[in-house]
Amino acid sequence: MRSCVVSGEAAPFAAEGILQGDCLEILRRMPSASVDLVFADPPYNLQLGGELLRPNNTRVDGVDHAWDRFADFATYDRFSRAWLAECRRILKPNGALWVIGTYHNIFRLGTALQDLGFWLMNDVIWLKTNPMPNFKGTRFTNAHETLIWAARDEKARPTFNYDSMKAFNDDLQMRSDWLIPICSGPERLRDDGGRKAHPTQKPEALLARVLMATTKPGDLVLDPFFGTGTTGAVAKLLRRRFIGIERDPDYVAAASARIAAIEPCDAKAAALITSKRAEPRVPFGMVLERGMLRPGDVLFDAKAEIRAQVMADASLMWNGTRGSIHSVGAKAQGRGACNGWTFWHFEQPKDGLAPIDLLRMEVRKTMGMRAAA
């Protein structure tokens, strides 16, 4: 067990900074009731099959590392409950824990938390602006990950900076869905060969929101699966202290160099979490869902010369061809492209034809506000 103290602030015990070694072994040596917050990004137990090819026949670089392989659910559960129980012991009475995962593992983690006596505060959805598509067309695009925020127990009163979150979100309460891009571009750590240094590096914006919401400056944050140190980098930036545990010496080295380059800075911290609001996209299907049109209704072009029928799946049927409002509009005009929103019109009860874009504007009015990254 090696310790390299990164933070310059007073430490309540010697081990602060990055600790290289086995997560469980190190956790067991840590003192009880000493940490304010745990953020954990454990192995997801993805259980990938063979290789996956994109439509252009290139290979997807999936996560098939040894650290993500478990014999079965029971093995994964034993591992999860062991480190979660240690974290609970290490947390201060009003401490809290975050854990992140996908449908492969998050249900098992949530169940374990409840069984161990944690008290769930929220589940939070990280909506990815740019997820990897589903290449084979077999499922919904897996466009989110789930975080669980849990207090040490039912009686705990964990930190929640309600007003900071509200200010961050343009004076609206912060919701449980967070729209944040995946980690890429210059933020993504790369090795000498230009390959990604870690397969699952999390975006700093995600950690920033977690730490801004549920810690105070000077708080001690523990990350038992430190990886390349996003938690440490953001903690240092936002003037929180941290302990990171990581088994792989290469990851430790990458994290150490990364964090050393961070300058704690209020201005930068504020810049990092600036709120923006994106105008949400409205697919045509939503117009049907709101009951503004019904399956079987007829749409027209502006001159009412072209007619198409609305199908239950929000596709259009015109002259034997079927597709989206855009593709059918293009075909009906003999063109390569078409904006279906302005091309197609619906019959209003009194006022004659109107473009379906009117309906889209109605939907937007009722869509409420979502915080964007």
Next chain:
Amino acid sequence: MRSCVVSGEAAPFAAEGILQGDCLEILRRMPSASVDLVFADPPYNLQLGGELLRPNNTRVDGVDHAWDRFADFATYDRFSRAWLAECRRILKPNGALWVIGTYHNIFRLGTALQDLGFWLMNDVIWLKTNPMPNFKGTRFTNAHETLIWAARDEKARPTFNYDSMKAFNDDLQMRSDWLIPICSGPERLRDDGGRKAHPTQKPEALLARVLMATTKPGDLVLDPFFGTGTTGAVAKLLRRRFIGIERDPDYVAAASARIAAIEPCDAKAAALITSKRAEPRVPFGMVLERGMLRPGDVLFDAKAEIRAQVMADASLMWNGTRGSIHSVGAKAQGRGACNGWTFWHFEQPKDGLAPIDLLRMEVRKTMGMRAAA
């Protein structure tokens, strides 16, 4: 156990429509491998403490009905695993199940699904445009619920209408996050006193997306916690058959009246968009048989850098190797796989190169009627 058949279509066994009685008792009497899809909105086990007051001291009408109270997690788990196991038995081999919940219960349900042998396809996030705010300012606004879509087992190939979902979403893959308003306004069922008839009525838009995505017209859908019958209402509208189980006679009465008033949408509009996968297979030899190409003709890649000759048996000859359009295309590119229909091009008399897929489409046009989806 009382049965009122609502659907007019042929039923595979007597019990179709709404069944009043205990969920587990009725499930145990249902035949195995008889249902295409289960949609379940079980009790959430909300564990509300006392009453919750808004800032203006009005009381929040929370869910504190007897059916939502369980002694502890173990009791809730026993109940969950019992009805889930019965549903799994009742599902056809390629059947699937949806379940909806919040952080109070969804982790336990997901764990139970995995332990019982279900195979998770996606978790889907229902993002509410208009969630109830967090009145105390102690947590994030709980702005979503979680649905799990699970196949009966790992080998099952459940229905997924990929192309319908894509058309619905303006030609982009449907993602795992769905933005849909909560059920309110005229859609919300109310009793004679104007109070909401059911505390957790789901929006029809949510069910419509579930049924459009994962069932075909005529499929049989089972809802073991029918409530006021949103599943049945949408199933009837979209021309799916349904079985709903509900214990409370008042809910049964409300659901029955509600569904009776539904007019199924136009049958043609309910049909699914045809996917390429469902098109009949056309062997390349048929293109030769129709005289669209002749033995000896030359095919090219799009850039006319690779040339292959068409043999009389519809194999291709390229650079000494011979095989199908697919295998030769793969070899010519040095790749493991290739779709010969889109890779190989033929010389048109006037318009230059065109993919041989054009010829396949010509053949399909002459192949007569296909079975409707």
Next chain:
DNA sequence: CCACCGTATGAATCAGCCC
């Protein structure tokens, strides 16, 4: 220097049929 285009890539339980 900017516009445009081609290429690379991200926590992925990613095909279906016939022999």
Next chain:
DNA sequence: GGGGCTGATTCATACGGTG
């Protein structure tokens, strides 16, 4: 049930090269 063949399938973003 396994092996082999047919042939269906991607969105947002970053980056580098070219004009």
